[in-house]
Every structure is written in C-alpha cells, then in structure tokens.
Amino acid sequence: xxxxxxxPILLVMTIVLGSSSGCLGLLQSREFLENGRDAPKLDTETIxxxxxxxxxxPFEWEAYTNTTFIPIDDPVSExxxxxxxxxxxTEDIGCFESFTRYVRAELYxxxxxxxxxxxxxxxxxxxxxPLMMEEDSTTFENGNWRLEINARGGGLxxxxxxxxxxxxxxxxxxxxMYPLEDGCE
Numbered sequence: 001x002x003x004x005x006x007x008p009i010l011l012v013m014t015i016v017l018g019s020s021s022g023c024l025g026l027l028q029s030r031e032f033l034e035n036g037r038d039a040p041k042l043d044t045e046t047i048x049x050x051x052x053x054x055x056x057x058p059f060e061w062e063a064y065t066n067t068t069f070i071p072i073d074d075p076v077s078e079x080x081x082x083x084x085x086x087x088x089x090t091e092d093i094g095c096f097e098s099f100t101r102y103v104r105a106e107l108y109x110x111x112x113x114x115x116x117x118x119x120x121x122x123x124x125x126x127x128x129x130p131l132m133m134e135e136d137s138t139t140f141e142n143g144n145w146r147l148e149i150n151a152r153g154g155g156l157x158x159x160x161x162x163x164x165x166x167x168x169x170x171x172x173x174x175x176x177m178y179p180l181e182d183g184c185e
Contacts, residue, residue: 043177044077046170054164055153061101064151069144070169072110076140078172081107081116084126085165087153103151103165107131110143128170145169 049070055062072079085103100121107116115131118124133140153163 038179040176040178043175045173045175047173049147049169049171051147051149051167052165053151053153054162055101055155056157056162057154058156058161059154061152061154064149064153066149068147068149068169070147070171071143072140072145072171073142073173074139075173075175076171077174078170079131079140080128080170080172081131082126082128082168082170083118083124083166085118085120085122085124087120087122087163088155088161101151101153101163103149103153105147105149105167107169108146108148109141110145111141115145 049068051066051068053064055064083105087101087103102119102121103124104119105117106114109115116129131140147167147169149167151165153165155162155164
C-alpha cells in the first residue's frame with residue numbers, strides 16, 4: 001500500500017522543488033511556456049482616412065475646408081490615395097479662377113514637402129494613386145502627414161445635380177504579430 005502513494009508524492013515533490021528553485025526554476029518555467037506558444041505571424045492592417053462631401057445648396061456655392069492629420073510610423077508599408085470628383089455640368093463651361101466650382105487637395109509630409117495633390121474643376125474619374133517611398137529609403141517619413149482639402153460646389157438635394165468628391169488616404173501597416181497581442185504596434 002505504501003508503494004501506491006509514493007509515485008504521486010514523488011511527482012508533486014518534483015514539481016514543487018522545480019518551481020521553487022529560484023532563478024533556475026523561473027528559467028525552466030519560461031522555457032516551458034515559450035515552447036507552448038504559437039509562432040509569430042506576419043500581419044497586415046489597413047486604416048482609411050476618408051473625406052466625402054456632397055454639396056446640396058442650389059442657390060449659392062458652398063465652401064468646404066478641412067485638414068486631417070494622418071500618423072505614419074515605421075510599420076507603414078504602403079500609402080495610397082483613392083480620389084473621385086464629380087462636378088456636374090462643367091464640360092461646357094470650363095474652368096475660371098475665382099468663379100468655378102473646384103476641389104483642391106494636398107498631402108504634405110511632416111517636413112512640409114508636397115507628396116500628392118489634385119486641383120480640378122471638372123469631373124475626375126475614380127482611381128487610386130500609390131505613393132512611393134523616397135529613393136534609397138525603406139520607410140515613409142515618420143510623423144503626422146497633413147491632408148488639406150479646399151473645395152467649392154453646389155447642388156440640388158436628392159438629385160443627380162450634386163457636386164461631390166471622395167478622397168480616401170489608405171495606410172497599410174505590416175508587422176510581426178505575436179500571439180496574445182493586439183494589432184500592429
């Protein structure tokens with residue numbers, strides 16, 4: 001009967017002694033936990049900074065101004081800009097400074113260099129413009145990039161006669177994700 005109790009007691013004593021052996025016990029416990037952990041995976045996270053405006057005043061042109069700051073850091077692997085502008089009825093009129101409806105958008109780096117811009121007073125079809133990293137660089141400039149939009153337009157609500165635009169800055173981060181961690185940091 002004594003032999004039946006000796007194996008469980010020996011096992012419990014081994015665990016207690018192994019876990020209470022100071023630094024060596026911590027090292028063994030850490031190695032045990034690390035071996036049970038899943039391998040890290042490459043993760044991609046996409047964040048959109050979208051500006052949409054539909055002009056609905058039929059009697060006078062509305063002015064629109066907005067500035068958006070976009071945080072860029074080392075894990076950012078791609079920046080692209082989707083843009084679409086619809087200004088109704090300008091095919092026949094053309095563009096006149098200080099008179100026509102327009103959309104002007106500019107994206108500046110933290111060092112105040114112009115990275116992308118549009119200045120249109122007629123329809124501009126939907127497309128996506130990727131931004132390129134500077135020559136001999138593997139990352140974009142870190143800091144808050146600034147998107148400035150100035151526009152003027154008009155329109156009749158709930159009809160096809162509405163000036164509108166959409167500008168969407170899409171930031172893609174690629175990083176190594178470890179189990180039990182949230183998103184790209």
